[in-house]
Amino acid sequence: MGASKYLDHNFWVFLWPKSYRNELPIILEINLGSNRVYPPKTQNPFEISNFPFDFRLDSILVSKIDEETTKYRLFYYIITIFTLSGDHISTSAEDIEWVKSQIVANGLHMQQNILRKGINPRTRQQQLEDLLQFKGISHYEGQEATNHTALPCPGELLVEEHHSNYGEPWAGGRDVFEFLAESAHLMPNSKVLEIGCGTLRVGLHFIRYLNPEHYHCLERDELSLMAALRYELPSQGLLSKRPQIVRGEDMDFSKFGSNTMYNLIYASAVFLHMPDKLVWVGLERLVGRLKPLEGRIFVSHNIKFCSRLGGEECTKRLNSLGLEYRGKHTHDSLLFNHYEIWFEFRRFKV
Ligand SMILES: C[S@@+](CC[C@H](N)C(=O)[O-])C[C@H]1O[C@@H](n2cnc3c(N)ncnc32)[C@H](O)[C@@H]1O
Numbered sequence: 001m002g003a004s005k006y007l008d009h010n011f012w013v014f015l016w017p018k019s020y021r022n023e024l025p026i027i028l029e030i031n032l033g034s035n036r037v038y039p040p041k042t043q044n045p046f047e048i049s050n051f052p053f054d055f056r057l058d059s060i061l062v063s064k065i066d067e068e069t070t071k072y073r074l075f076y077y078i079i080t081i082f083t084l085s086g087d088h089i090s091t092s093a094e095d096i097e098w099v100k101s102q103i104v105a106n107g108l109h110m111q112q113n114i115l116r117k118g119i120n121p122r123t124r125q126q127q128l129e130d131l132l133q134f135k136g137i138s139h140y141e142g143q144e145a146t147n148h149t150a151l152p153c154p155g156e157l158l159v160e161e162h163h164s165n166y167g168e169p170w171a172g173g174r175d176v177f178e179f180l181a182e183s184a185h186l187m188p189n190s191k192v193l194e195i196g197c198g199t200l201r202v203g204l205h206f207i208r209y210l211n212p213e214h215y216h217c218l219e220r221d222e223l224s225l226m227a228a229l230r231y232e233l234p235s236q237g238l239l240s241k242r243p244q245i246v247r248g249e250d251m252d253f254s255k256f257g258s259n260t261m262y263n264l265i266y267a268s269a270v271f272l273h274m275p276d277k278l279v280w281v282g283l284e285r286l287v288g289r290l291k292p293l294e295g296r297i298f299v300s301h302n303i304k305f306c307s308r309l310g311g312e313e314c315t316k317r318l319n320s321l322g323l324e325y326r327g328k329h330t331h332d333s334l335l336f337n338h339y340e341i342w343f344e345f346r347r348f349k350v
Contacts, residue, residue, distance in 0.1 A: 089186075089209070090178045091334055127159045157231035162199045162224065166269065170201055171335050176268050176300075177205035179331040179342065184296040190214065190263035193256070193289070195282065196270030197245065199227040204236055207243045215241070216256045220249030251282035253289070261291050266298040271305055279305040280317070287321045290347045297323070297345040322349035 113121045132155055140148050163170040188211050197203040197217035207215045219225055225247055233239050246255045265286055271279050290297060306314040318325060326344040
C-alpha cells in the first residue's frame, strides 16, 4: 500500500520515555501531506525534516501503516502512533487510480449529447415544462393528486435550477468540504458553523459527515433556504441529521444557543459580498464561540474587510478580539481547473 493514502491523515505520535516512571508522554501531531509536525498544542509547527531523534516518518508510517497502533523503540523513546481520523475524508490517490481504471475497463469516452435509445437529453427549462405537464411521468389525478406526496417540492427545485445560482460549479462544494474538514482536523462530533450556506453546496457534505445537530448555518436568502430545506436535505436523506439552518442577515447567532463551541466557523464566498462593518460585527460575536487554539475560522477568496484597514491596523483589530491570522492557503479542485484561496484564523486567548 502506498504512502499517498495517508497523506491526508493526521497522526498522533506519543513519545514515551524509555525509563518510564509515571512520566507523561510527549504528544505530537503529524500531517504527512503538509510535511508538518505539531508539537504540544501551544507551539508552532515545524517541518518534518527538523524532527528530533532522526525520526524517519516515511519509513515508519508507510511500512507499518496497516497496523492501527504501532510501537517502536527509538533512541530514548518508545513511540506509539495512532491514526487521528478514522475515515479518510479527501479523495486519495488510490481512489483516483481506481476510478480511472473503471473508466478504461468500460471503454468510456465523452460523447456528444445526442438522442440515444432511452436517453433523452433536455435542458432544465424543458425538463421543468415536462414535469409541469406530467409529460412521460406517472401521476395521480383529481383529488388523489394531493394525497400521495408527503413533502411536495416546487418544480424549479426538482430540476435543480438552484445548482446554477452561483458562479461556482456545484461539484466544488466537495472540494471545500475536504479542505476545511481536514485543515480543522474535524471528527464527526465536531461542531461547525457556516455563514451564508446558500443552497448547501458545501454544507451537505458537512451535514452528512457530522453527528446530528452539529452543523449550523446562518443564511439570508429565502430561495436558497427553500432549496436547502425542501429539496437538498430530503433528497439526500439528511433530514435525520437535523442541521440547524437559520434565516438571518445581521450576523445574529443567538438562535444557535449560547453554549455551542465551534471547532470550525467558515464563510465560503460570502464575506466578499458583505459590508466590512458587518463582517467585523460577526467576528466580534463569534470569537467567544470558537474553541480556543484548536478551533479555526476560514474565509475564502479575500479578506478585504481586514486589508482595507491597512495591515497593522487589521492585525491590531484582530488581536483585540483575541484572533490570530494563521496564513493563506490554496486548495486545488478535484474535478476542474480551479483553486480556492482560504484565509485561516484561530483564537489565541483562552
Ligand atoms: C456566493 S453564495 C455562496 C454560498 C455557499 N457558501 C457556497 O459556497 O456555495 C453567497 C451566500 O452568502 C449569503 N449571504 C450574503 N450576505 C449574507 C448575510 N449578511 N448573512 C447571511 N448570508 C449572507 C447569500 O445569500 C448567498 O447564499
